[in-house]
Amino acid sequence: IRFILLQNRQGKTRLAKYYIPLEESEKHKVEYEVHRLVVNRDPKFTNFVEFRTHKVIYRRYAGLFFSLCVDITDNELAYLESIHLFVEILDHFFSNVCELDLVFNFHKVYLILDEFILAGELQETSKRAIIERMGELEKQE
Numbered sequence: 205i206r207f208i209l210l211q212n213r214q215g216k217t218r219l220a221k222y223y224i225p226l227e228e229s230e231k232h233k234v235e236y237e238v239h240r241l242v243v244n245r246d247p248k249f250t251n252f253v254e255f256r257t258h259k260v261i262y263r264r265y266a267g268l269f270f271s272l273c274v275d276i277t278d279n280e281l282a283y284l285e286s287i288h289l290f291v292e293i294l295d296h297f298f299s300n301v302c303e304l305d306l307v308f309n310f311h312k313v314y315l316i317l318d319e320f321i322l323a324g325e326l327q328e329t330s331k332r333a334i335i336e337r338m339g340e341l342e343k344q345e
Contacts, residue, residue, distance in 0.1 A: 205324040206273040215239045223324030
């Protein structure tokens, strides 16, 4: 995984995690391009789209677009499923997650993401294991 973005329909980035080094100006350019790419895409097309020399796998939940940029040879369906798993974990953790949960509890969202994806690789795919780990971390606070 090269980066993960959570953006609303207006293009505001609610979460951005890059696993490759990029300049700040390049990050803004990438976020703008990815948003333009996924927002204007017809819903009857697939959720995979070529982006530069990679591909973006995205999924829309309510008003948020969850986008992953991966290598062109990676399995799209596996990443599409991982986006859904990430949303399920967020939904369980925040009990019916909404955009405001992501904005005001961004540190917890990044923590969940770090339990799920490490250095651009899927680390843990067990929803139960991630939720248990988050429960342990919550107790420590």
